[in-house]
Amino acid sequence: MHLSPMVQTFALHFGEMGSRWGISRTVGQMYAVLFASPEPMNADQIVEALGVSRSNVSMGLKELQTWNLVHLKHLPDDRREYFTTPDDIWEIVRNLAEERKKREVDPTLSLLRDVMMQNPTSEADKYAQARMGEMHDLIEQLTGWYDDVQKLETERLIALLTLGSKVQKILEMKDRLTLLPGSKPSGETARGRKEARKDTA
Amino acid sequence: MHLSPMVQTFALHFGEMGSRWGISRTVGQMYAVLFASPEPMNADQIVEALGVSRSNVSMGLKELQTWNLVHLKHLPDDRREYFTTPDDIWEIVRNLAEERKKREVDPTLSLLRDVMMQNPTSEADKYAQARMGEMHDLIEQLTGWYDDVQKLETERLIALLTLGSKVQKILEMKDRLTLLPGSKPSGETARGRKEARKDTA
DNA sequence: CATTAGTTTCAGAAATTACTGAAATTACAG
DNA sequence: CTGTAATTTCAGTAATTTCTGAAACTAATG
Numbered sequence: 001m002h003l004s005p006m007v008q009t010f011a012l013h014f015g016e017m018g019s020r021w022g023i024s025r026t027v028g029q030m031y032a033v034l035f036a037s038p039e040p041m042n043a044d045q046i047v048e049a050l051g052v053s054r055s056n057v058s059m060g061l062k063e064l065q066t067w068n069l070v071h072l073k074h075l076p077d078d079r080r081e082y083f084t085t086p087d088d089i090w091e092i093v094r095n096l097a098e099e100r101k102k103r104e105v106d107p108t109l110s111l112l113r114d115v116m117m118q119n120p121t122s123e124a125d126k127y128a129q130a131r132m133g134e135m136h137d138l139i140e141q142l143t144g145w146y147d148d149v150q151k152l153e154t155e156r157l158i159a160l161l162t163l164g165s166k167v168q169k170i171l172e173m174k175d176r177l178t179l180l181p182g183s184k185p186s187g188e189t190a191r192g193r194k195e196a197r198k199d200t201a
Numbered sequence: 202m203h204l205s206p207m208v209q210t211f212a213l214h215f216g217e218m219g220s221r222w223g224i225s226r227t228v229g230q231m232y233a234v235l236f237a238s239p240e241p242m243n244a245d246q247i248v249e250a251l252g253v254s255r256s257n258v259s260m261g262l263k264e265l266q267t268w269n270l271v272h273l274k275h276l277p278d279d280r281r282e283y284f285t286t287p288d289d290i291w292e293i294v295r296n297l298a299e300e301r302k303k304r305e306v307d308p309t310l311s312l313l314r315d316v317m318m319q320n321p322t323s324e325a326d327k328y329a330q331a332r333m334g335e336m337h338d339l340i341e342q343l344t345g346w347y348d349d350v351q352k353l354e355t356e357r358l359i360a361l362l363t364l365g366s367k368v369q370k371i372l373e374m375k376d377r378l379t380l381l382p383g384s385k386p387s388g389e390t391a392r393g394r395k396e397a398r399k400d401t402a
Numbered sequence: 403c404a405t406t407a408g409t410t411t412c413a414g415a416a417a418t419t420a421c422t423g424a425a426a427t428t429a430c431a432g
Numbered sequence: 433c434t435g436t437a438a439t440t441t442c443a444g445t446a447a448t449t450t451c452t453g454a455a456a457c458t459a460a461t462g
Contacts, residue, residue, distance in 0.1 A: 006322075010333060022222060038329075055453075079408070079459085090339065124205065125207050129207065138290050158342060164350055167361060168357060170371060244439075256441080280431095
C-alpha cells in the first residue's frame with residue numbers, strides 16, 4: 001500500500017466496514033481512497049495505492065458505478081478514465097440509500113405483499129401472515145418517511161435532523177394553537193395509519 | 202425444510218437478505234422462522250424446520266443473542282431452552298440499530314476523531330483530513346438524530362415518521378407565529394452547525 | 403488498417419466464511 | 433455422586449466469495 005499513514009488507516013478501516021455491509025474489503029478500500037483524494041484517480045493509481053491487481057480494480061470500479069457511488073471524469077489530453085466521489089457527502093448517503101432500497105427493500109415489500117394475498121393453511125400460518133403484515137407495515141412506514149425526506153435539499157434535511165425529537169414539542173405547541181379554532185390535533189394522521197393496519201391483519 | 206410454503210418463502214428470502222447485510226444465510230433463516238412462529242421454539246425444532254446441523258443452530262442462536270434479537274424462555278417441565286423474537290417489531294429494529302451503532306458506527310467515529318488530531322504531512326493529506334471531517338460530522342448528525350429519536354415510545358416514533366418532511370411546513374408556521382414577538386427563526390440551530398464545520402475544514 | 407494504450411472478461415487459484423459430526427462440557431434429576 | 437439430557441466447542445471439510453494473470457476486446461493514433 002503506497003498511501004500516507006493517515007489515508008491508509010482510513011482505507012483499512014473502511015474496507016473492514018465495507019465487508020460487514022455486503023461490499024468486499026477491496027471495494028471498500030477503493031472507495032475510501034477515492035473519497036479522500038483531492039484529485040480524480042484512474043485505475044492504475046488505485047492499483048498503485050492499494051497494491052491489488054488491475055483486474056480487481058476494474059471490477060471494483062464497475063461495482064461502485066452500479067451503486068452510483070463514483071463519477072466518471074475525463075481529463076484533457078488523457079484518454080484514461082478518472083473517477084471521483086461526489087463533493088456533497090450527503091449525496092453519497094442518498095445514493096447509497098436509494099440503491100439499497102431498490103435492491104433489498106422493494107423486493108422484500110413485494111414478497112411480503114404477495115404473502116399477504118395467500119390464504120393461510122393453518123393457525124400457525126395465520127399467525128405468520130399477521131407477523132409478516134406487521135413487518136410490511138413497518139417497512140412501509142420507514143420507506144414512506146425516507147421517500148418524503150429524501151427529496152429535501154441538504155440544508156433542509158440537516159435542519160430536520162438537528163431538530164430530532166424536539167419536533168414533538170413543536171407539535172404540542174402547534175396543537176395548543178390550532179386547537180383554538182377547533183381543528184384536529186396533529187397526532188391524527190399516525191393513529192389513522194395504525195388503525196388501517198388492523199384491518200389487514 | 203419442513204415448513205409451510207408460506208414460511209418457507211419468507212425464510213428463504215430473509216436468509217438471502219441476511220447474507221447481504223453481514224449475517225449468514227442460515228442465521229437469517231433461523232430468525233425468519235422464529236419471527237413467524239406463534240410459539241417459542243427450541244434448537245431442535247429449528248433443526249427440524251431448516252434441515253441444518255444441530256451445532257450450526259447452536260452457534261446461530263448464540264449470534265442472535267449477541268445481537269439482542271432473541272429472547273430466551275423456559276417452559277415448565279422442560280429444561281430445553283426456547284427462543285422468541287420480541288412482540289413489538291419496532292423493538293427489533295431498535296435493537297438492531299443499537300447494536301450496529303455500537304459495533305460499526307462508534308468505532309468509525311472514534312477513528313475519524315483520532316485522524317482529526319493528527320497533523321497532515323502534505324497537501325493531499327490536508328484534503329483527506331478535511332474530507333474525513335465531513336464524514337465525521339455527517340455521522341454525528343445522523344447518530345445525534347438517532348439517539349434523540351430512539352428514546353421515543355413506538356407510538357410517538359410512528360407519529361414522527363408519518364409526519365415526515367411535513368414538519369417543514371409546521372416549522373414555517375411556527376416561525377410565522379414566533380417571529381411576531383421577535384424571537385429567532387427555527388432554522389438557526391442547523392445553520393449554526395454547518396458553520397462550525399467550516400472552521401474544522 | 404496496423405499499432406498501441408486502456409479496459410474488461412473470465413477461468414482457475416487463493417482466501418475467507420459457513421457448516422458438520424464427534425467429543426467435551428454443563429446442568430439437572432434421581 | 434451417577435447418569436442422562438441439553439448444549440457448546442472445535443477441528444476438519446465444504447461452499448462461497450474474492451482475487452489474479454492471461455487473453456480478449458475497444459477505441460484512439462499515426
